[in-house]
Amino acid sequence: MKNLVFLPLFLLCAMAAAQNLNLIPQPVEVRAMTGNYTLSKTTAVSYNETGAKEVAEMLAAKLSAPTGLTIKAQQGKSAAIQLTLNATADAEIGSEGYKLEVNAKGIALRANHPAGLFYGMQTLLQLLPNEVERTKPAQAAWVIPAVQITDYPRFGWRGLMLDVSRNFFTKEEVKTFIDLMARWKFNTLHWHLTDDNGWRIEIKSLPRLTEIGACRVPRMGHFGERADPQPGEAATDCGFYTHEDIREIIAYAAARNVTILPEIDVPGHSMAAIAAYPDLSTRKDPNTRVNPGTHFSEWYGNGTFKMLVENTLNPADEKVYEFLDKVFTEVAMLFPNPYIHVGGDECYKGYWQQDEGCQALMKKLGIRHVEDLQGYFMGRVEKILQSKGKKMIGWDEILEGGISPTAAVMSWRGVKGGIEAAHLGHEVVMTPTTFCYLDYYQGERTIEPPLYAGLRLQKTYSFEPVPDGVDPKFILGGQGNLWTEQIPTLRYAEYMTFPRAWALAEVYWSPKAKKDWPDFVGRVEAQFARADAMGMNYSKAIYDPIIQTAWKQDQLWLEMDAEARGLDLFYTLDDTMPDDHAARYTQPVELPEGPITLRVQSYRDGRPIGHLITLKLEELKRRGGR
Numbered sequence: 001m002k003n004l005v006f007l008p009l010f011l012l013c014a015m016a017a018a019q020n021l022n023l024i025p026q027p028v029e030v031r032a033m034t035g036n037y038t039l040s041k042t043t044a045v046s047y048n049e050t051g052a053k054e055v056a057e058m059l060a061a062k063l064s065a066p067t068g069l070t071i072k073a074q075q076g077k078s079a080a081i082q083l084t085l086n087a088t089a090d091a092e093i094g095s096e097g098y099k100l101e102v103n104a105k106g107i108a109l110r111a112n113h114p115a116g117l118f119y120g121m122q123t124l125l126q127l128l129p130n131e132v133e134r135t136k137p138a139q140a141a142w143v144i145p146a147v148q149i150t151d152y153p154r155f156g157w158r159g160l161m162l163d164v165s166r167n168f169f170t171k172e173e174v175k176t177f178i179d180l181m182a183r184w185k186f187n188t189l190h191w192h193l194t195d196d197n198g199w200r201i202e203i204k205s206l207p208r209l210t211e212i213g214a215c216r217v218p219r220m221g222h223f224g225e226r227a228d229p230q231p232g233e234a235a236t237d238c239g240f241y242t243h244e245d246i247r248e249i250i251a252y253a254a255a256r257n258v259t260i261l262p263e264i265d266v267p268g269h270s271m272a273a274i275a276a277y278p279d280l281s282t283r284k285d286p287n288t289r290v291n292p293g294t295h296f297s298e299w300y301g302n303g304t305f306k307m308l309v310e311n312t313l314n315p316a317d318e319k320v321y322e323f324l325d326k327v328f329t330e331v332a333m334l335f336p337n338p339y340i341h342v343g344g345d346e347c348y349k350g351y352w353q354q355d356e357g358c359q360a361l362m363k364k365l366g367i368r369h370v371e372d373l374q375g376y377f378m379g380r381v382e383k384i385l386q387s388k389g390k391k392m393i394g395w396d397e398i399l400e401g402g403i404s405p406t407a408a409v410m411s412w413r414g415v416k417g418g419i420e421a422a423h424l425g426h427e428v429v430m431t432p433t434t435f436c437y438l439d440y441y442q443g444e445r446t447i448e449p450p451l452y453a454g455l456r457l458q459k460t461y462s463f464e465p466v467p468d469g470v471d472p473k474f475i476l477g478g479q480g481n482l483w484t485e486q487i488p489t490l491r492y493a494e495y496m497t498f499p500r501a502w503a504l505a506e507v508y509w510s511p512k513a514k515k516d517w518p519d520f521v522g523r524v525e526a527q528f529a530r531a532d533a534m535g536m537n538y539s540k541a542i543y544d545p546i547i548q549t550a551w552k553q554d555q556l557w558l559e560m561d562a563e564a565r566g567l568d569l570f571y572t573l574d575d576t577m578p579d580d581h582a583a584r585y586t587q588p589v590e591l592p593e594g595p596i597t598l599r600v601q602s603y604r605d606g607r608p609i610g611h612l613i614t615l616k617l618e619e620l621k622r623r624g625g626r
């Protein structure tokens with residue numbers, strides 16, 4: 001027995017050394033070597049080809065600022081940090097992979113393409129002390145442990161979606177978001193540019209889209225409960241991107257290996273466009289306003305709903321397709337991404353049902369159900385995109401009306417749509433609500449700002465983008481979606497995005513076989529320290545107790561856990577504030593009868609960590625299902 005333990009222990013030590021590097025996402029292969037390299041005033045970055053210049057200069061600048069050293073980038077003459085674009089492609093690492101070797105003499109980073117060098121640089125930065133994230137000279141031992149890393153992504157589509165309609169983010173804020181994505185090796189920004197609450201992209205041939213559609217009346221408070229625009233009230237809450245802004249953001253993203261997928265959400269979610277051009281709808285209501293987050297829809301469960309205000313384009317009006325042709329002409333001209341996202345989600349058909357033109361079109365097309373009109377509409381949209389040399393991608397509702405084989409599908413209502421689409425031979429991007437919706441609250445419901453659903457880090461980390469029985473070649477990858485109805489600032493966007501985006505970064509980049517939750521959550525804590533050095537916000541919900549109750553006959557039992565390891569949960573039931581002399585939770589507790597209140601505080605190493613959670617009896621009972 002002892003002998004059996006001895007050998008693996010030896011291996012385990014090597015593995016532990018690799019794991020202590022705390023990298024996210026976990027590389028394909030890491031070999032910890034002995035020794036290290038220390039940055040010094042003689043350190044420089046060299047590169048072999050012009051294609052590597054941009055990354056070399058970024059790295060040199062990034063290392064110079066916090067170290068106070070003047071680290072230069074130079075072509076040719078080899079320096080201690082060498083960036084090499086392979087003359088002959090290394091088949092193992094593909095187009096985004098890299099090989100990184102650090103030893104006592106220096107650092108060699110090799111890739112087939114600049115993207116690989118960029119990702120190798122991100123890994124290298126994570127190997128340096130957290131102070132490397134400072135932008136001013138900081139004190140640190142600038143030591144990089146000796147390693148050999150071979151790394152490449154599992155999926156080519158590693159995305160985050162940013163909704164800039166519900167809340168507008170400035171050009172600089174979008175760039176910051178792109179920076180954050182790129183650090184953890186995301187390569188696709190899905191930019192949700194239009195919705196009921198604001199049209200954010202300049203369309204020069206349709207100026208009212210931004211003159212009218214980019215402004216709404218100012219409102220605070222919970223989305224869906226805000227006051228209606230009043231007659232004559234000025235719409236002063238404005239924001240959109242000019243063509244110049246968009247070109248600048250695309251170039252900024254491209255330098256960080258991020259491609260931008262623009263979304264123009266049609267035929268539903270179009271109230272801002274209809275406010276600008278009421279004739280695009282069936283009722284042509286000239287009083288349509290860009291919506292500030294009022295009670296404009298009713299939800300009945302199972303995804304069925306009613307729009308109290310019309311927000312759909314009229315599929316029976318040729319003028320709508322002329323409008324879309326103009327919009328997509330400019331979108332296609334601006335964005336190099338081969339795809340344009342056309343939405344297609346949550347299209348309420350009630351106004352179509354009542355419209356004579358739609359009824360006549362259905363008759364002409366031999367369509368019995370109004371639902372099927374969406375298929376006709378999406379088909380027309382795809383033809384427009386094809387005429388601009390673009391491929392169509394849409395939310396999984398586009399499957400319902402029947403779509404052409406060339407369209408790609410973004411599976412959000414679970415993975416069902418993605419499975420069906422893949423079986424039909426469509427390309428699929430996986431982003432099911434149950435794992436990937438970053439607007440959902442991530443900790444204890446009673447203390448997080450309210451939203452209708454929650455999603456914990458561990459659940460996000462458990463996501464597997466290739467469902468059983470699906471040919472992986474159809475799964476392009478996946479993304480996380482940041483809807484911003486309740487996200488008014490970039491700071492809060494960071495809080496909602498991280499750490500769950502780290503989980504997704506690993507899901508989409510790292511080998512499936514390397515998935516390891518206890519190890520991951522440890523690395524998350526190391527990234528927290530790095531985020532602190534960066535001044536980036538994130539949620540610390542992993543330190544909060546997870547509180548559940550269950551009824552066993554007529555007794556209510558309390559069960560508690562937490563996502564972070566090594567926590568002690570101290571709790572009281574007697575209306576006193578818990579400290580580390582209170583009861584320590586070790587196993588399910590039978591709750592006493594009576595009007596108790598539970599108070600729990602998590603501790604680590606004798607210090608409080610996380611939030612104090614207080615739950616009254618009614619809530620404890622409710623959690624048990626009564």
Ligand code: ACM
Pocket residue numbers: 345346395412
């Ligand atoms: C969506 O969440 N409506 C795609």
